[in-house]
Amino acid sequence: MESKISILVTCLIFATAFQLLLPLSEASLKVGYYRHHNCYRAESIVKSTVRSFVRKDPGLGAGLIRMFFHDCFVRGCDASVLLDPTPANNQTEKQAIPNNPSLRGFEVIDAAKKELEKECPGVVSCADIIALAARDASFLLGNISYKIPTGRLDGRISNGAEALQFLPPPFFNLTQLEAIFASKGLSAAEMVALSGAHSIGRSHCSSFTSRLYPTIDRTMNQQFGAALRNLCPQNATVDGVVRQDFVTANKLDEQYYKNVESLTALFFSDWSLLTSPATRQQVNTYTKEPEKFKEDFANAMIKMGSIIEVLPGSPGEVRGATCRFVN
Structure with a gap:
């Protein structure tokens, strides 16, 4: 009996340790994450916000899809592309050549975040807003429908040099x-x-x-x-x-x-x-x-959307009132 208990404990310890080694994408992301995390209307709020903007300017939908790509390829899908420059860091991803002045849709993310903060403050990450907005834009512009897991964390670092390093330029073979x-x-x-x-x-x-x-x-x-x-x-x-x-x-x-x-x-x-x-x-x-x-x-x-480089235990957060600055 003691031997069986010992084996069971060992297996549980190993399983827990293995989960901690998994990228956040495998350990935590799930479809409908916010329905079980105190923000049942999160996805519908993002969808209605995206719809209102894209109906007026379809180009913003294209911008949101591109924003998702540009975010995920640099430090994973962590909303680092949304961070504005500060006196301490005046060269964020947003300022880098691949994103400035061509990347569009920041006002859509701002509007969605504002509505989400009214509904459930401090719950929905900016990284998830980008992922959901890209999904909704894909449906509005291409009738392409899919369910995307959520539960990402927002990163605290944004480096313009990394955008140049990781985003493929238009002249690549x-x-x-x-x-x-x-x-x-x-x-x-x-x-x-x-x-x-x-x-x-x-x-x-x-x-x-x-x-x-x-x-x-x-x-x-x-x-x-x-x-x-x-x-x-x-x-x-x-x-x-x-x-x-x-x-x-x-x-x-x-x-x-x-x-x-x-x-x-x-x-x-x-x-x-x-x-x-x-x-x-x-x-x-x-x-x-x-x-x-x-x-x-x-x-x-x-x-x-499963490219997640903010690992459990690493610096990561859910940004508060705005997606443009860390907490």
């Missing part, structure tokens, strides 16, 4: 893209699915003008390149903005992959999806099977 996604636990197939977010939103000319001047890149449709030259003149004093998809600009759909195949996607990284048989076949599949794209995109968003 396929090998570089696969490596940076793999470093975050995402496969090449998931990378291709997530790239579909380039079917919505806008881009600054500076992100792709290297493909236009001095000559139009051979990897770009020449007529498309000529049209882009008119929108993005060489040596312009103002960095112009263009749609990422000129066909279905406000729909999160398979059109992006058609653009990739016809060489009418903006970025070199988009074209690079054609340089491997596997990724090229996946692009082709999505052009013919829109529902397959939606399914894979949803699963990849859920997977990306």
Whole structure:
């Protein structure tokens, strides 16, 4: 009897220790987390807030999806991308080149946080607000529906240099893209699915003008390149903005992959999806099977949301009245 009790105690100790070693994503995240943590209406509040903004400006929906990606790839999904600069730290992620001035949607997060603080103060993390807002934007713009686990913590550190280090730039080739996604636990197939977010939103000319001047890149449709030259003149004093998809600009759909195949996607990284048989076949599949794209995109968003680098026992919090500053 004593031996059985000893074995049971040992197993419980081992199981507890193993759980403490798990990333927060595996140990704590669950669908419907706030229904059991004193904020039953949390998800509906975020959804109604996102809907009110996106109906007025669909581009904000694109911004929220991109914000989720940019947050999760730097220090995990911890809302570090929301932190404003302070005298002690004037180079946050928000100020870094990949995010400033192109990242949009901060006012949506602010509005959702304000309503949540009225309903259940100090309960819902800003990291979860981003994840839920991206999910709701995906539904509003693409009729893509999925359930995403919640229960994340907010980080207390934001470093602009890390945004440059971990966010893939638009000039990366396929090998570089696969490596940076793999470093975050995402496969090449998931990378291709997530790239579909380039079917919505806008881009600054500076992100792709290297493909236009001095000559139009051979990897770009020449007529498309000529049209882009008119929108993005060489040596312009103002960095112009263009749609990422000129066909279905406000729909999160398979059109992006058609653009990739016809060489009418903006970025070199988009074209690079054609340089491997596997990724090229996946692009082709999505052009013919829109529902397959939606399914894979949803699963990849859920997977990306599990990139958690704030471990149990590490500094992490639920920010209070605002998502722009730590407590």
